[in-house]
Amino acid sequence: MENRSLAAAAITDPNDYGDEECPVKEKCQDQREALPGEPRCVICGRYGEYICDETDDDICSIECKKALLAKTAKAQKQAENVSDPVKLPANDECFYVRDDGRSGSQYLTDNQIETLRNKIEIHVKGDSVPAPILCFSSCNLPQKLEVNLESAGYEIPTPVQMQTIPCAMANRNVLVSADTGSGKTAAFLVPVVSRCAYLRMQNHSDQKKPLAMVLAPTRELCVQVEDEAKVLGKGLPFKTALVVGGDAIAGQVYRIQRGVELIVATPGRLIDLLTKYDVELDEICVLVLDEVDCMLQRGFRDQVMQIFRALSHSQLLMFSATISQEVEKMASSMVKNMIYVSTGKPSKPNVSVKQVVIWVESKQKKQKLFEIFKSKQHFTPPVVVFVASRLGADLLSEAITNATGLKALSIHGEKKMKERRESLRQFLTGEVPVVVSTGVLGRGVDLLKVRQVIIFDMPNSMQEYVHQVGRASRMGEKGTSIVFVNGEDHKLFREFVQNLKSAGAAVPRELANSHYSLSINPAGGRHKRRKHGS
């Protein structure tokens, strides 16, 4: 322990007072209260007269030094023992201490942080990446947010939350790749709610311009993100506005003008609103791009970049389960000093979902589907059936009801927002066991009870496939995806077979023998394609 007034005297023995005339305070109660601006003991909060020689923390007495060292030792032991933090008991004392700028306030050494990341399979790239947290209470969140997390059943952060929340709270730009259903939404909402609430608590101005914005590709996803934001922000100075097509724009503008902290929007409708109405975005300090790979694709990219450029000073948080090197490159060109966090198996179908691939010619697909629905063994409602077109969704849902008697609804982009909401409500509450959807439900939407998806038409890319399969599992629960495939999907065969093999899934003979699939070598590299019949 070092005395502040005599820093060179590192006293470890209570009887050795070094050069200091006053004895080192033995008990914490012997120490006086700290005056404003004075250092405080990290254990009891009294005057931090000494500096602990082993941790560099402010400390008031021998008694608190002992308590501090015991706590540090316990923290180190926990770090070494962590094998699956998601299963830690809720009351497990956490050992992470936020680095508040004072040297030595972080208890974990670099080696321990690395060990912890390895154990929970977190990979990071970037400079000075903050250490992961093991509990929400390590982040200095508003008290009410902690209560809201607990009420929502979020006792312990998931791996993606462990690493992303401290990065975002340190105001860093972050790109995050994590499995479907792994809790990415709260990974951005926790820091967003916290930052907005603190800013409002500090500044009581009547003019409440929006402080944060989340952009997502579909209305359904926006609705869901806003719902979760409301749950987490309950009781805090944190209001939200939903800006999506299909709802009246005037109502959306009115809500923003009355004062909100967060806007959750699809890019098209937001630009529409911004060009017609006077909405000031100069106080936005966080922009989230959910499903960032989709948001930076042609179709959304120009709109997203237009919005991004209008918010020149904001922090950027970007998330998806499928992040390619190209997306990583694009993201890092948008912001400086970005951190890249990845957990789980990047761009691969969630391992909790069993992939059952059936080779079936297009004309037989319907019949096959009806057989599944009629089989007690294979049909496990609620089920989402993914198809390629809007018309296909309408026709197939009707055909299912006619052929099997099951109530089935369709959801796609041409339907009115009110109808889409109502269909989803009926599906999620169990009134309707089957929903036939285009890609609008494929990404991001948390279909809580769904454990079976049927991919009737293969999507255009493996990325979309990964997201659609992901609807069958949340938080590692087991699910099944039944996938219909035939020669028409040949463009995806090579990647598809590779994915199936690495997941240990059975590959149908026709798929395995197709010359489109055969051009794979075992290491995953590409051979020159063999000619048909060779």
Ligand SMILES: Nc1ncnc2c1ncn2[C@@H]1O[C@H](COP(=O)(O)OP(=O)(O)OP(=O)(O)O)[C@@H](O)[C@H]1O
């Ligand atoms: N820390 C937590 N503890 C318990 N449940 C959680 C926690 N974080 C998130 N969840 C729940 O896990 C489920 C999946 O979360 P979420 O929808 O955010 O996943 P995601 O990673 O965004 O998935 P996708 O890529 O499919 O959008 C949700 O039902 C959410 O409420």
